[in-house]
Amino acid sequence: MHAAVIVFPGSNCDRDLAVAFERAGARVSMVWHKDTELPAGVDLIAVPGGFSFGDYLRCGAIAANSPICRSVVAHARKGGHVLGICNGFQVLTETGLLPGALLRNARLKYVCKPVHLQVTTAESVYTRGFDAGQVITVPVAHHDGNYHCGDETLARLRGEDRIAFRYVDNPNGSVDHIAGILSENRRVLGMMPHPERMAEPAHGGTDGASMFTGLVDALVAA
Ligand SMILES: NC(=O)CC[C@H](N)C(=O)O
Numbered sequence: 763m764h765a766a767v768i769v770f771p772g773s774n775c776d777r778d779l780a781v782a783f784e785r786a787g788a789r790v791s792m793v794w795h796k797d798t799e800l801p802a803g804v805d806l807i808a809v810p811g812g813f814s815f816g817d818y819l820r821c822g823a824i825a826a827n828s829p830i831c832r833s834v835v836a837h838a839r840k841g842g843h844v845l846g847i848c849n850g851f852q853v854l855t856e857t858g859l860l861p862g863a864l865l866r867n868a869r870l871k872y873v874c875k876p877v878h879l880q881v882t883t884a885e886s887v888y889t890r891g892f893d894a895g896q897v898i899t900v901p902v903a904h905h906d907g908n909y910h911c912g913d914e915t916l917a918r919l920r921g922e923d924r925i926a927f928r929y930v931d932n933p934n935g936s937v938d939h940i941a942g943i944l945s946e947n948r949r950v951l952g953m954m955p956h957p958e959r960m961a962e963p964a965h966g967g968t969d970g971a972s973m974f975t976g977l978v979d980a981l982v983a984a
Pocket residue numbers: 810811812813814817821847848849850903904905906907
C-alpha cells in the first residue's frame with residue numbers, strides 16, 4: 763500500500779502522519795505542494811495538519827489552490843482515497859471534495875487537548891478498524907474546527923451514514939458534534955482530531971493506530 767503525504771509551507775503533522783502510515787505497513791512518499799504529479803501507483807493521498815500558508819485568508823484556502831491539489835481532486839474524482847486531518851480537512855472542504863466549512867471555534871480560542879470521540883460509523887476503510895459506537899481518545903489542536911453546513915447537507919450526511927466521528931464533549935461548537943465526515947462514495951474522509959498523534963505508546967495512547975492499520979489492511983486487500 764502506497765500513501766502520498768502532501769507537504770505545504772506550514773504543514774507540521776506531515777512527518778507524524780508518514781510515521782503512522784509506516785508503522786501500519788504502508789510505503790510513504792512525501793509530495794511537495796508545487797509538484798503537479800502524484801507518484802505513480804499511489805493508493806491514498808493524505809493531507810496533513812498544520813498551518814499551511816500561515817492560515818492566511820482562511821485555513822486551507824491557499825493550499826486548496828496549490829498545483830498539487832488539482833491532482834488530489836482528480837484522484838478523488840476518479841474514485842481514489844483521500845484522507846484529510848485537521849488542516850487537511852480544511853483543505854478538503856476548500857477544494858469542494860467535502861461539503862461544509864470549518865469556522866472559528868465557538869469560544870474563539872485555540873483548543874489543544876485530548877478529546878473523546880464516538881466512532882459513528884464503521885462502514886468505511888478509515889473506520890473499519892473500530893466498532894460503531896466505540897469511544898476513542900485522540901487530541902485536537904485547532905482554532906478553526908467548528909464544522910458548519912446547511913440543514914440539507916446535514917440531513918444528507920446523517921441519512922447516508924457519512925458522519926464518521928462525533929465529539930462526546932463538543933470542544934468547538936461543531937454542528938451535530940461532528941468531528942469527521944465521509945464523501946458520498948465514502949472514499950474521502952476529513953476529520954479535525956489527530957489520530958496520528960495517538961498512534962504509539964510514547965504518545966500516551968494508541969487509539970489512533972487502528973485507523974491506520976484498518977486502512978492499510980483494507981487497501982492492501984483491495
Ligand atoms: N493542527 C492543525 O492542523 C490546525 C489547523 C488550523 N491551523 C487551525 O488552527 O484551525
